[in-house]
Amino acid sequence: MNLGHLPSLEWLNLGYNQLGHNQPPSGLSFLASLVNSTRLEFLGLEANDFSGEIPNCIANLSTTLDQLVLSYNYIYGTIPRGIGFNNLSGVIPACLSNITGLLLLSLESNMFHGRIPASLYFTWEKTLFEGSIPSSFKALRSLEVLDISSNNISGNIPQFLGEFALVQFLNLSHNKLGGEVPKKGLFSNVSAFSVVGNYRLCGGIEALQLPSCPPNILKTKKEEFPWRLIPLVVLLPLATLLACLTFVFCRIKKSKQQNGPVFVFQDTKYPRLSYQDLTLTTLGFSQNNLLGQGGYGSVYKGILESESLQQIVAVKVLNVEAHGANKNFLAECEMLRNIRHRNLIKIITACSSTDITGNDFKALVLEFMKNGSLDKWLHPSPSGQENKKNLSLFQRLNIAIDIALALDYLHHQCPTKIIHCDIKPSNILLDEEFVARLSDFGLSRFFLTSVGHTQTSSIGVRGTVGYIPPEYGMGGKVSAEGDVYSYGILLLEMFSGKTPTGSSILMDHANNLHHYVRKALPHRVMDIVDPRIKVQTEDHNFLEDKSLIRSNILSRMEICLALIFEVGILCSVEMPKERICISFAIKQLHLARDKLLLHGCKQL
Structure with missing residues (x-):
């Protein structure tokens, strides 16, 4: 394979082929031919049966290469002064911190050992790291996901991790951490972090159900307190002065404010509240x-x-x-x-x-939405009353249609086209009749169209990991197709019960939720459906037509689910232009609902 005559090559995806099949151990040697591809940003070679070691020539691409995907091959050995994924071993080299153009580095499911480099922050799931969590992590306040589960990390959980306001999920599970679990910030929400499998932990919020910390831990804290008191005594006069200055500043600021609030809406139909x-x-x-x-x-x-x-x-x-x-x-x-x-x-x-x-x-x-967010119904907390919540197949389908209708309105019926930019379960609220409402328009963008000109913006575009369309990560502009992608992932999540960033997806050897579902279609639909949906079929008392037998119900249910999953797959394909429009998705979902109604399965 010779790609040396493509100096302008920017994107090369050869994944999911059999390029390494029946190749000698040096099957990756063709990478040397890319030395002249000085503009290469993405190189995908996953799932190709490549074997052998990564050649050192990969380091020549480090200045431009944004993403290198080598997962699901048979690559072994230590990391050269470049990048690696598979059954790699050895210590993570410090030179990785010099790859300034790198946007994504995945090191999960390898056999790395040693201490975590303080200059890196990525996903280190199942890599056999040891030592404590470095204090340099304090600077990583822009993180959205931090997963260092299934390693040999020991020591206490640093308090500063609770101050990471943007972190969607912190996974510290299955390590050797000990001591008291913090209670503040991120650690006050049991759904925002996981510490399972760390049997030396104690304390934390009540929902964790961990044992109380022994007296020796509390005693240690009390013994350390006088040492902390010394700088406080020294700095007390300065703190008093700063407090006085702050008070004066606030008084001055308040005196400059207008009497009463600034009313955002001038229309009298909106109440004016202070x-x-x-x-x-x-x-x-x-x-x-x-x-x-x-x-x-x-x-x-x-x-x-x-x-x-x-x-x-x-x-x-x-x-x-x-x-x-x-x-x-x-x-x-x-x-x-x-x-x-x-x-x-x-x-x-x-x-x-x-x-x-x-x-x-x-x-x-x-x-006010009486039934809260869709997220709490799809993924109820393991403790409390929420774990009793469940949505039937018919309810989920109605909610899916509701959100699709909302997107169709925003994209095609508003005087000014609107792109939501953050479609996910926590932004979908349910009223007392389980009618869905799309909420949280803080990231939304107007899509202004004038004669011969379209104005869009990708500056500051954010979203939620797992739901962001791939083109946004490559600097693409916001679009209706981006919302359709997020909706497709939401649809797959609603009916599979799997989150797009859940560890169970990776354990199933799927790159993402889209691939996980696509592999099961069309013959293994019932293998991937949310088990709580299947529970509905165990009760025959709800049947409107007593002549319907259970096998017939399961058959109709499988046909309906296959159609729904197919819509989710078509919405979440990688290329924006290949995604179906939201109006077609609505038509297909209505068809699935009609099949349920026609065969008396409304209460499924």
Whole structure:
């Protein structure tokens, strides 16, 4: 194989072939022919039966290469001064930190050992690392996923990990960590982290059900406290001075504020509420009224009272210190003010004011959704009442159609086309009748079209790992096709019960949820369906037509699921232009629902 005459080559994907079949151990030697491809950014060679060691020539591509995929081959040996995936061994070389162009490095499922290089931060699942978590991790505050599970990492869990506001999931499971589990920040939400398989841990939040920490740990903390007190005593005068200056600054800032809040909506149909009004509405932003929280801020349940009625509302208080918070607040206000649809969350009003300390305060007042988010129904917490929640096949299908209709409205029926940019289960809310509403428009983008010109923006585009379309990661502009991709992943998740970033997907040797489902179609549909859907068929009392036998029900159910999964696959293909439009997805999902209704399986 000679690719040396392609100096302008930027993207080369040869994955999922048999290029290494019946090749000598030096099957990767052809990489030397790419030495002149100085613009190469992506090289995919996964699942090709290559064997042998990675040649040293790979280091010549390190200045331009963004992604190198060698997974699912038979490559062995130590890492050269380049990159590696498979059954590789040895110590991670420090020179990896010099590859400045690298955007993605996956080292999972190898046999690396030694200490984690303090200059790297990637995914180190099942790599046999040892030692403690380095303190240099403090600087990695832009991380969204940190997975160092199934290693030999020991020591205590650093408190600073709880301060990572952007982390979607922290996986520390199956290591040798010990000591007390932190309780603050990220560690206050049991669904945001995992520490299972670390049998020396204690304490933590009640949902972890870990044993209480022994007295010797508490005693150690008490013995260390006097040493910490010394710098506090030394710095006390300075701290007092800073507190006084801060107080004066806040007073000056507050005196410059206008009397009362700045009203975001001038239209009189939106109530004008101040910080004090919302404090009363939520009973002082009580923890008892807290519905959920994340990097964006917190959502509280409240009762909005007027002269004529009482209305239950959800008050979304934004974290004004988060990056881009003000921009996202204004964007969400603008979006919600201009859209009207049964399957989009309704805004009641917005408040931009100051709190009692003079700091900025921004909040959205939205309609209250009694049944919460779809995420809590698909992936209930292992503790508490949530684990009893379950959605039937018919309910899930109705919700899927609701969200598709919402996207069709945003993409094709609005006066100004809108791209949502963050389709995921936690942004889908359910009312008391399980009618779905799409929410959280903070990342949304207007798609302005004038004669002969289209304006779009990819600057600052963010989303959620697992749902972001691949072209966004390569600098592509936001598009309706990007929303369709995210919707396709959501659809596969709803009916398989698998999260797109779940470890069970990788254990099944699938690169992502799309490939996991695609491999099962069309003959193994029932092998991948969410087991909680299949439980519905065990009860025959719900059948409207008593003549229907169980085998017939399963057959109809399988046909319906195959059609739904096929829609999800067609929505989430890699190339944007090959994805189906959302209107076609709606048509196919309606067809699946009609099949259920026709055969009396409405309650499945």
